Amino acid sequence: MNPKIQSISISQSSPLTVLDIGFVSPLATGWKETCAAIKAGYDAFVYPHNSAYSSIYPIARVPFDETIRGFTRLAHLLRLAQENLDKKYGSMPVLLAMPETSRGGLISETATHDALFDAIATLPAFHGKFLRDQITCFYQGRTSFAHQLHKAHEILLTGDYEQVMIMSVDSLLFPQTLNAMLADHWDCDPILNKQRLLTNDNGDEHTDGFIPAEAAGIVVVGLAENHSPAIQIDGIGFGDEPAPLLSKNICKGDGLAKAIRTACSQAGHSLKDYPVRIASVSGEQYFFQEATLAQERNISTKTAHQPLWHPASGIGETGAAVGISMLAMAIDSFQQGYAPGDKAICHLSSDNSDRAAFTLTYKH
Structure with a gap:
């Protein structure tokens, strides 16, 4: 369970405003393109090739070089999201959300942090953007973005910064993670005997599940009072x-x-x-x-x-x-x-x- 969060009245102390956004998904490289595709009724669900589960478990993979795997792939997803931003940015506080360390195939917060940061550091697009000790990491899973917003608001109110960069990247398509999901101890939960993945197996369907996917996003935020917010x-x-x-x-x-x-x-x-x-x-x-x-x-x-x-x-x-x-x-x-x-x-x-x-x- 996460530590208790002391809620602050963000509206009274000055709302946040979104200054820029970049996003890459299995549907498209770009947040506008992704949203247009969703609105048009498209999805990115495919069945993996050359797999024992290829006709059962659909997945959603970002369409770029499939030979790039692991944390290097996560770093490249962030690079694609950065390219979708409207502006170029220098150094500023960076809040990075990454996969929960409790997920199958991941070891610890330290190992996850170091592996992803090392992969990011090899990409020229991120050189000079932030230093290892100037990045705050979040591991709360789906709720991470709200925790990042809360921290960004705190930084902007108490620090000398006018902008904070929020970065999020995740993939449930790590081989170790998928293997853990497909193992008996995950496929059927030991407490609820509940299967987690969506399946489609010629009549043996399981609809109470999800489709594993991957995505990355970057948002630049500031205080509304310092900008012309939309x-x-x-x-x-x-x-x-x-x-x-x-x-x-x-x-x-x-x-x-x-x-x-x-x-x-x-x-x-x-x-x-x-x-x-x-x-x-x-x-x-x-x-x-x-x-x-x-x-x-x-x-x-x-x-x-x-x-x-x-x-x-x-x-x-x-x-x-x-x-x-x-x-x-x-x-x-x-x-x-x-x-x-x-x-x-x-x-x-x-x-x-x-x-x-x-x-x-x-x-x-």
Whole structure:
């Protein structure tokens, strides 16, 4: 479980604003292209070649050099995301989210950090951008982006910086990770006897699962008061779920409900004021049910329509990178005019107890 986060009233102390964004996904190299493909109904799901599971388990792989593997591949995904940024940037505080170390195939925070940083350091695109002791790493999984926003806000309020760079990269396609997922101890959870991966095997289908994928994103943020903001992040909330995915207890949505309530309160709104929700759900019914329970516990009056969007429907389960994909989906919907309003709430749930939410407002 993650350490307790002391929520700050981001709206009262100055909202964050998004200054730039870059993203690469299995659908496209570019956040606008990825969002356009999702909106058009495309997905990036394929079946791996030359595998015993090639006709059973779909995956979503970023379409570039397949010979680049492991942490070197993650570094190159970040390079592609950097190339999608509108501007070039010098050195600034960098907050990097990477795969949870509890995931199959990964050893420790130190080993994961060193392996990824060493891979990044070999790429000319990142030379001079940050030093090893000037980077803060996050390992909370899907909720990492909210923790990064919280830390960025703290840095911008208390430091001498006007910008902070948030980087997220993840892949569930490491051979070690896939082997662990396909092993008996992961394929069927020892507590719930629950299979985690989506399968399609000629009648022996398992629909209560996710499609493993990979993605990378970079977001540059600043304080709204120092810029001319179009997108404001005006609320961030956290919560702890007492009955997470691997618990024998029944989830009532307590942790996510608290995170949503806190984020909405900071922004000066209630959940019913948000015409759309964007979620980190990627296929497993547990998280869809949790999202419904959290909504019901935060809305006292009936709402006519509040759709739930989830980028995983097009790009698969991207772990720590999902937060930036949700942000990209919100920004694209605002800019392209298909958002049902000028506000959105995003909520994230990790496999453990960590829950988070953040709110967005579009300034026309």
